[in-house]
Amino acid sequence: MARPKPKTFDKQKSVAENRRARYDYAIEDKFEAGIALHGTEVKALRAGQATIAESYAEVRDGQVWLINANIPEFSHGNRNNHEPRRPRKLLLHTREIDKLFGAVERKGMTLVPLSIYFNGQGRAKVELALAKGKQAHDKRQSIKERDWKRDKARLMRESR
Numbered sequence: 001m002a003r004p005k006p007k008t009f010d011k012q013k014s015v016a017e018n019r020r021a022r023y024d025y026a027i028e029d030k031f032e033a034g035i036a037l038h039g040t041e042v043k044a045l046r047a048g049q050a051t052i053a054e055s056y057a058e059v060r061d062g063q064v065w066l067i068n069a070n071i072p073e074f075s076h077g078n079r080n081n082h083e084p085r086r087p088r089k090l091l092l093h094t095r096e097i098d099k100l101f102g103a104v105e106r107k108g109m110t111l112v113p114l115s116i117y118f119n120g121q122g123r124a125k126v127e128l129a130l131a132k133g134k135q136a137h138d139k140r141q142s143i144k145e146r147d148w149k150r151d152k153a154r155l156m157r158e159s160r
Contacts, residue, residue, distance in 0.1 A: 009030075009032045009117075009119070009125070009127060010119045010120045011115075011117045011119065012117070012118050012119060012120050012122075013117060013118040014115055014116075014117045015045050015048055015049075015050050015115075015116045015117055015118065015124075016050035016051060016052045016115060016116045017052075017114070017115045017116075018052045018053055018055070018112065018113055018114050018115065020053060021112045021113075021114055021129065021131070022114075023134075023139065023142065024133065024134060024139075025110065025112055025129070025131035025132065025133055025134060026131060026132045026133075026134055026138065027112075027114075027129045027130075027131045028103075028109065028129075028130045028131060028132065029103075029129070029130040030114070030127060030128070030129050030130075031092065031096055031100070031127075031128045031129075031130070032125050032126075032127060032128070033064065033090040033091055033092050033125065033126045033128050034090070034091035034092075034123060034124070034125055034126075035066065035088050035089070035090060035091065035116070035124050035125070035126055036088060036089040036090075036091060037071075037088065037124060038082045040073070040074040040080070040081050040082050041071050041074075041082050041088075042124060043074045043076075044071050044072055044073070044074045044082075045071060045116065045118075045124055046118075047074075047075075049071065049072050050069065050070065050071045050072075050116055051069070051070040052069045052070075052113045052115075052116060054068055055067060055068040055069040055070075055113055056068065056110065056111060056112060056113070057090060057111035057112070057113060057128055058104075058111065059097060059100055059101040059104060059111070062094075062097065063089060063090075063097070064089070064090040064092055064097055064100065064111070064128075065087045065088065065089060065090065066087065066088045066089075066090055066113060066126060067087050068085060069085070069088060069113065069116075070084050070085055071084060072084050090126060090128065100130060103130050104130075107132075108132070109130050109131060109132050110130075110131050110132070110133060111128055111129070111130060111131075112128070112129045112131045113126050113127065113128055113129075114127040114128070114129050115127045
């Protein structure tokens with residue numbers, strides 16, 4: 001029998017975060033995926049070097065791939081160093097891949113990586129979101145809500 005997954009992901013050390021994704025997309029569902037990495041990529045991640053600001057994921061041939069994520073070459077690597085922007089395979093269960101594929105095909109959603117981190121066991125993971133793109137008026141509404149929360153917190157602090 002399979003062990004139930006924890007509600008929140010066990011993030012020990014965050015390496016890269018896509019802060020822009022929460023602004024540009026309405027996030028529906030989140031998944032935790034492993035990444036198939038080469039040795040020098042793991043070392044570069046442990047050094048805290050990665051960028052996922054312009055990256056996305058896609059389902060191809062029954063597998064999920066992380067596209068355009070930049071993990072720069074490891075400084076002490078040799079001639080077997082990795083290519084910085086190569087597509088990286090994400091490790092998910094078949095049921096999860098089918099769910100993602102169906103949502104992307106039928107509902108027109110996008111797979112956006114929110115963060116790369118190391119979990120409690122030292123494994124590199126990607127927090128992947130199933131998201132729908134926001135329109136300009138949705139973004140303005142998000143800004144209004146954020147500003148109102150900030151002003152409300154300021155007023156509550158001042159009234160004490």
